[in-house]
Amino acid sequence: xxxxxxxxxxxxxxxxxxxxxxxxxxxxxxxxxxxxxxxxxxxxxxxxxxxxxxxxxxxxxxxxxxxxxxxxxxxxxxxxxxxxxxxxxxxxxxxxxxxxxxxxxxxxxxxxxxxxxxxxxxxxxxxxxxxxxxxxxxxxxxxxxxxxxxxxxxxxxxxxxxxxxxxxxxxxxxxxxxxxxxxxxxxxxxxxxxxxxxxxxxxxxxxxxxxxxxxxxxxxxxxxxxxxxxxxxxxxxxxxxxxxxxxxxxxxxxxxxxxxxxxxxxxxxxxxxxxxxxxxxxxxxxxxxxxxxxxxxxxxxxxxxxxxxxxxxxxxxxxxxxxxxxxxxxxxxxxxxxxxxxxxxxxxxxxxxxxxxxxxxxxxxxxxxxxxxxxxxxxxxxxxxxxxxxxxxxxxxxxxxxxxxxxxxxxxxxxxxxxxxxxxxxxxxxxxxxxxxxxxxxxxxxxxxxxxxxxxxxxxxxxxxxxxxxxxxxxxxxxxxxxxxxxxxxxxxxxxxxxxxxxxxxxxxxxxxxxxxxxxxxxxxxxxxxxxxxxxxxxxxxxxxxxxxxxxxxxxxxxxxxxxxxxxxxxxxxxxxxxxxxxxxxxxxxxxxxxxxxxxxxxxxxxxxxxxxxxxxxxxxxxxxxxxxxxxxxxxxxxxxxxxxxxxxxxxxxxxxxxxxxxxxxxxxxxxxxxxxxxxxxxxxxxxxxxxxxxxxxxxxxxxxxxxxxxxxxxxxxxxxxxxxxxxxxxxxxxxxxxxxxxxxxxxxxxxxxxxxxxxxxxxxxxxxxxxxxxxxxxxxxxxxxxxxxxxxxxxxxxxxxxxxxxxxxxxxxxxxxxxxxxxxxxxxxxxxxxxxxxxxxxxxxxxxxxxxx
Amino acid sequence: xxxxxxxxxxxxxxxxxxxxxxxxxxxxxxxxxxxxxxxxxxxxxxxxxxxxxxxxxxxxxxxxxxxxxxxxxxxxxxxxxxxxxxxxxxxxxxxxxxxxxxxxxxxxxxxxxxxxxxxxxxxxxxxxxxxxxx
Numbered sequence: 005x006x007x008x009x010x011x012x013x014x015x016x017x018x019x020x021x022x023x024x025x026x027x028x029x030x031x032x033x034x035x036x037x038x039x040x041x042x043x044x045x046x047x048x049x050x051x052x053x054x055x056x057x058x059x060x061x062x063x064x065x066x067x068x069x070x071x072x073x074x075x076x077x078x079x080x081x082x083x084x085x086x087x088x089x090x091x092x093x094x095x096x097x098x099x100x101x102x103x104x105x106x107x108x109x110x111x112x113x114x115x116x117x118x119x120x121x122x123x124x125x126x127x128x129x130x131x132x133x134x135x136x137x138x139x140x141x142x143x144x145x146x147x148x149x150x151x152x153x154x155x156x157x158x159x160x161x162x163x164x165x166x167x168x169x170x171x172x173x174x175x176x177x178x179x180x181x182x183x184x185x186x187x188x189x190x191x192x193x194x195x196x197x198x199x200x201x202x203x204x205x206x207x208x209x210x211x212x213x214x215x216x217x218x219x220x221x222x223x224x225x226x227x228x229x230x231x232x233x234x235x236x237x238x239x240x241x242x243x244x245x246x247x248x249x250x251x252x253x254x255x256x257x258x259x260x261x262x263x264x265x266x267x268x269x270x271x272x273x274x275x276x277x278x279x280x281x282x283x284x285x286x287x288x289x290x291x292x293x294x295x296x297x298x299x300x301x302x303x304x305x306x307x308x309x310x311x312x313x314x315x316x317x318x319x320x321x322x323x324x325x326x327x328x329x330x331x332x333x334x335x336x337x338x339x340x341x342x343x344x345x346x347x348x349x350x351x352x353x354x355x356x357x358x359x360x361x362x363x364x365x366x367x368x369x370x371x372x373x374x375x376x377x378x379x380x381x382x383x384x385x386x387x388x389x390x391x392x393x394x395x396x397x398x399x400x401x402x403x404x405x406x407x408x409x410x411x412x413x414x415x416x417x418x419x420x421x422x423x424x425x426x427x428x429x430x431x432x433x434x435x436x437x438x439x440x441x442x443x444x445x446x447x448x449x450x451x452x453x454x455x456x457x458x459x460x461x462x463x464x465x466x467x468x469x470x471x472x473x474x475x476x477x478x479x480x481x482x483x484x485x486x487x488x489x490x491x492x493x494x495x496x497x498x499x500x501x502x503x504x505x506x507x508x509x510x511x512x513x514x515x516x517x518x519x520x521x522x523x524x525x526x527x528x529x530x531x532x533x534x535x536x537x538x539x540x541x542x543x544x545x546x547x548x549x550x551x552x553x554x555x556x557x558x559x560x561x562x563x564x565x566x567x568x569x570x571x572x573x574x575x576x577x578x579x580x581x582x583x584x585x586x587x588x589x590x591x592x593x594x595x596x597x598x599x600x601x602x603x604x605x606x607x608x609x610x611x612x613x614x615x616x617x618x619x620x621x622x623x624x625x626x627x628x629x630x631x632x633x634x635x636x637x638x639x640x641x642x643x644x645x646x647x648x649x650x651x652x653x654x655x656x657x658x659x660x661x662x663x664x665x666x667x668x669x670x671x672x673x674x675x676x677x678x679x680x681x682x683x684x685x686x687x688x689x690x691x692x693x694x695x696x697x698x699x700x701x702x703x704x705x706x707x708x709x710x711x712x713x714x715x716x717x718x719x720x721x722x723x724x725x726x727x728x729x730x731x732x733x734x735x736x737x738x739x740x741x742x743x744x745x746x747x748x749x750x751x752x753x754x755x756x757x758x759x760x761x762x763x764x765x766x767x768x769x770x771x772x773x774x775x776x777x778x779x780x781x782x783x784x785x786x787x788x789x790x791x792x793x794x795x796x797x798x799x800x801x802x803x804x805x806x807x808x809x810x811x812x813x814x815x816x817x818x819x820x821x822x823x824x825x826x827x828x829x830x831x832x833x834x835x836x837x838x839x840x841x842x843x844x845x846x847x848x849x850x851x852x853x854x855x856x857x858x
Numbered sequence: 859x860x861x862x863x864x865x866x867x868x869x870x871x872x873x874x875x876x877x878x879x880x881x882x883x884x885x886x887x888x889x890x891x892x893x894x895x896x897x898x899x900x901x902x903x904x905x906x907x908x909x910x911x912x913x914x915x916x917x918x919x920x921x922x923x924x925x926x927x928x929x930x931x932x933x934x935x936x937x938x939x940x941x942x943x944x945x946x947x948x949x950x951x952x953x954x955x956x957x958x959x960x961x962x963x964x965x966x967x968x969x970x971x972x973x974x975x976x977x978x979x980x981x982x983x984x985x986x987x988x989x990x991x992x
Contacts, residue, residue: 635954638951638953639922639951639952640951641951642951642953642971642972642973643877643880643951643972645972645973646879646880646883646951646972646973646974647879647880647883647973648973649973649974649975650883650886650887650973650974650975650976651879651883651886653975653976654883654886654887654890654976657890657976675973679973683953686953697955
């Protein structure tokens with residue numbers, strides 16, 4: 005935390021106070037502003053999202069409820085209708101079954117009546133011709149123009165529906181037009197009537213039509229029976245008087261060239277010749293096909309005078325049985341002149357062994373092979389077909405080994421070879437790809453009826469089974485009786501109304517849903533728009549506020565810092581010398597106080613500066629006057645000295661008297677002393693006034709030293725003193741003003757000679773490499789009187805020689821050493837003296853050897 | 859103005875100084891050197907005397923004079939080609955090096971600082987006006 009604070013502080017340090025102030029303003033104003041805007045936006049967005057999701061949830065729930073309600077209602081309606089339809093169709097099935105049974109029982113009566121007849125061809129002929137039954141037949145059919153179907157050659161005349169004659173009857177006024185059963189034709193019930201004697205030989209035989217073979221035969225041989233398949237002789241022998249024998253349905257099987265609609269278009273598609281007459285009849289799928297021609301034979305003993313004489317048989321034309329079921333439609337249509345197998349709504353009839361004995365497609369009826377008299381191979385699934393083929397046995401031999409209803413399932417498929425063989429008789433026991441067979445078997449096993457739904461041929465079908473309660477002869481052996489009627493109907497057709505109303509409900513729901521969706525989308529769009537507007541409003545207002553705050557920050561910072569800037573500018577001006585400058589004092593705040601304080605201080609400083617300036621001016625003036633005075637004095641003193649010295653010199657030249665000459669010389673010496681004093685005073689004055697110029701340069705030191713020694717040699721000789729220059733280690737160069745260095749050396753040598761009476765003066769100049777760069781040390785050593793330690797302390801001060809060691813003998817200006825010290829120091833060196841009184845003195849000074857490189 | 863003609867040797871100097879003793883000393887030294895002199899007691903007098911185009915070899919000229927200072931006299935003479943050959947020597951008590959440099963730069967041929975000695979004067983004069991071959 006502390007570190008962070010330091011970091012922040014360091015970051016702000018380089019900024020001006022104005023920038024800092026603005027930064028602080030922005031930090032404490034803009035950041036909360038942005039945060040508030042952000043929170044507001046978050047809240048608005050959250051609300052929007054919440055509303056949107058609630059709307060979606062609500063509408064979803066509403067839709068779901070609607071759909072659920074619709075579905076439930078529809079499902080219930082469908083269920084109700086389905087149940088109602090089931091009921092109706094089951095009723096139809098049982099009604100049909102009973103009709104068949106009644107029909108069959110009527111034939112029992114027929115055969116009993118026949119037994120009462122006098123067996124004769126004439127009576128039998130009369131009997132046959134008097135037993136006819138009306139059947140309804142459809143007329144001729146022709147392929148449609150497009151070759152995809154069949155149409156009646158003579159179209160049915162359409163009738164206008166009947167309308168209610170009275171408004172009172174108008175509600176649910178429901179009429180049916182006359183039922184179109186087809187063309188009513190009276191057909192003989194029986195194809196044959198015969199009398200078989202006790203030896204099994206037909207003795208009387210009357211036939212209708214040409215289905216059965218004429219001629220009296222020995223029926224003990226099956227080969228002499230219809231399709232070589234009849235085996236009634238053993239049964240006949242067992243009949244007691246009054247008992248009746250009823251055969252199975254016997255007829256040659258009808259082949260189909262292919263299953264389904266037999267039309268020119270289909271033939272073309274299959275690349276097969278269009279010969280519908282050669283293929284099995286199939287109602288509307290092939291109205292001109294080959295019909296199944298079968299018989300059911302009744303027989304009963306004939307007694308004459310209480311004695312069995314033979315048996316009368318009646319061969320029922322199977323078409324009458326088919327007529328009972330073929331044109332029934334389990335739809336509001338109820339009946340039709342022709343069956344429509346493709347519609348899936350039709351009735352079948354099965355015998356007690358579950359073999360098809362009536363079907364809209366004749367080729368599906370289980371028939372017999374007319375060559376062998378054995379049952380033709382039925383339609384089989386792949387597995388049964390393969391097993392049978394593998395056995396290598398004829399079907400009749402193989403059949404007993406095949407278990408009935410073996411693993412029937414919709415998953416099994418018809419064997420293609422079986423389908424292509426054209427032998428498609430349905431034997432439910434072996435029709436293993438058709439599991440409803442087992443279902444029917446179960447429903448009718450105990451003589452009952454019922455139904456179930458099955459998904460077959462791509463449609464949900466309701467299929468019923470109702471036992472045909474006919475128990476004569478062999479049919480009394482099982483509770484299933486003669487067999488059973490099954491009615492197939494498309495389930496969807498039952499509840500079409502419900503489906504349609506369901507579709508209407510769905511449509512309504514869909515419409516409502518569309519409306520709801522539109523409403524919801526509108527609402528969501530509205531929320532979006534509101535959010536967008538809120539966002540832009542927030543952004544705009546935040547931006548305006550931010551700009552405003554920044555502007556205020558800048559303005560306020562300006563307000564504060566302008567005064568500080570103004571103040572610091574004023575202080576700077578003052579510092580730079582504008583002492584008259586004062587800070588403006590505005591208001592009564594701390595800034596004003598500060599300005600006022602500064603102004604007070606400035607006043608004091610200005611006053612002090614004024615006084616100082618005045619003092620400086622005064623001092624400068626005094627100094628100038630002093631310099632001027634000195635210069636004038638020098639000038640004014642030199643002028644009389646000119647006369648004194650000049651004329652003294654002339655006197656010296658002209659005077660002969662030694663005493664007078666001595667006086668003249670004294671005058672000149674005194675004059676020269678005075679001149680030296682004047683010169684020294686003037687030099688000192690110049691130095692002190694800073695007016696002396698030093699021309700510092702590198703000097704050839706040996707030459708300069710020799711010149712100086714040469715100039716003083718005469719002076720030394722006068723006093724009989726030695727004057728030597730120590731040339732050993734003589735420094736080659738020095739950085740100094742030549743004139744002033746000569747003056748210093750001259751002064752020191754003069755002094756040395758002056759205070760030395762015996763011995764001499766020795767001069768040295770050596771290079772001295774010290775810490776302050778290379779320097780030259782000069783030494784002037786004498787063998788004179790020396791200088792006391794006390795005197796050493798002040799001999800470089802002005803006019804101090806007189807008081808101490810200077811006597812009249814040692815004339816001097818008293819300014820020579822002072823001048824030497826000043827000059828040496830002005831050339832960047834220093835001067836000193838070492839001395840023992842009585843043992844001479846050494847004056848020494850150092851100067852730089854070369855220009856100091858700064 | 860006092861113009862004093864002395865004997866007429868071969869060379870002549872004009873000594874200009876407002877102080878009589880200085881004129882007398884210079885004249886005495888010149889005479890010792892075998893020169894003739896004419897004295898003038900101010901700058902105006904010197905210029906007036908020179909206006910007559912006398913034969914003069916050297917002018918010994920004081921600087922600080924009440925009527926017309928030596929520097930002004932020298933400046934005026936140096937603007938006149940007639941006096942181009944005239945040697946002008948400053949004769950002054952201004953001993954500062956700056957003064958000396960200024961004089962030499964403004965037309966003076968040499969400077970003699972008061973007090974003068976005969977030796978120094980002989981050096982300067984014979985340097986400017988070598989003795990004619992005998």
